[in-house]
Amino acid sequence: MRLTCPLCGERDRREFYYYGAEDYLHRPSEGAPLAEWDSYLHLRDNPAGVTKDLWYHEAGCSQWLLVTRNTVTHEISSVEMVAGRKA
Amino acid sequence: MPELIAKSALEGRSLTLGGVTLAEVDVGPITSIALLPGGAKAVAKGLKPLGLSMPEPNSFAEKKGARIVWTGRDQAFLTGADCPDMEGAAVTDQSDGWAVLALSGAAAVDVLARWVPVDVRLAAFPVGRALRTQLNHMNVILLRSGDYAFEIMVFRSMARTAWHELEAATHMVAARAGVKI
Numbered sequence: 001m002r003l004t005c006p007l008c009g010e011r012d013r014r015e016f017y018y019y020g021a022e023d024y025l026h027r028p029s030e031g032a033p034l035a036e037w038d039s040y041l042h043l044r045d046n047p048a049g050v051t052k053d054l055w056y057h058e059a060g061c062s063q064w065l066l067v068t069r070n071t072v073t074h075e076i077s078s079v080e081m082v083a084g085r086k087a
Numbered sequence: 088m089p090e091l092i093a094k095s096a097l098e099g100r101s102l103t104l105g106g107v108t109l110a111e112v113d114v115g116p117i118t119s120i121a122l123l124p125g126g127a128k129a130v131a132k133g134l135k136p137l138g139l140s141m142p143e144p145n146s147f148a149e150k151k152g153a154r155i156v157w158t159g160r161d162q163a164f165l166t167g168a169d170c171p172d173m174e175g176a177a178v179t180d181q182s183d184g185w186a187v188l189a190l191s192g193a194a195a196v197d198v199l200a201r202w203v204p205v206d207v208r209l210a211a212f213p214v215g216r217a218l219r220t221q222l223n224h225m226n227v228i229l230l231r232s233g234d235y236a237f238e239i240m241v242f243r244s245m246a247r248t249a250w251h252e253l254e255a256a257t258h259m260v261a262a263r264a265g266v267k268i
């Protein structure tokens with residue numbers, strides 16, 4: 001598996017650390033209902049198809065990356081930097 | 088005030104085997120320049136006296152012994168020159184935190200290929216490029232300083248391990264070259 005880091009270019013999987021679902025980018029606002037926090041912390045989809053998750057370019061540029069990939073075909077359709085991205 | 092003597096991690100050792108030379112080199116002061124939001128103009132001004140500017144990703148540039156190396160998003164290392172006073176960036180002295188190894192010779196590329204998970208052949212990694220990647224399990228900054236020459240910046244605490252890995256690979260590449268098939 002390879003990821004094309006927007007800064008470093010195409011790199012081997014061993015350079016990256018997997019963090020988890022994209023959900024971590026959508027932190028509930030302060031005072032949000034408990035159900036929202038529960039969902040943010042614990043509830044994850046497990047799609048057969050397109051999914052988005054966070055990877056860290058640990059052995060490269062140290063950027064957090066948002067990766068869109070397909071769990072069925074293993075196709076990686078985009079790798080974006082989390083930094084500077086519009087929410 | 089006692090006079091402190093700066094000592095490099097590997098006492099400047101060197102090794103030549105099978106046409107490959109591995110040597111610790113002294114690149115002088117190493118300063119990290121990390122841009123603050125909106126600081127690009129001020130940093131450009133600060134670097135001007137050196138004839139340098141913030142490098143593009145995966146590259147480095149040199150002017151009169153001073154070198155600026157891309158080390159990440161909005162971040163670079165200035166080596167070989169004292170960093171001018173500047174606004175717009177977090178500027179930190181990193182000189183004693185790093186060791187720098189020079190690897191050169193026709194087979195240097197084969198030695199690196201045993202440890203580095205990127206294509207280091209000249210066509211894919213030309214002179215003037217600088218990458219952040221790994222040497223085995225160690226994070227390094229890898230520079231293509233010449234057609235047959237590389238520089239490897241590694242955390243000082245890992246200098247001996249880096250040397251060991253490169254020395255071992257140099258032996259293996261030399262041994263393989265000696266085998267007649």
Ligand SMILES: [Zn+2]
Nearest residue numbers: 005008060061
């Ligand atoms: Zn990267």
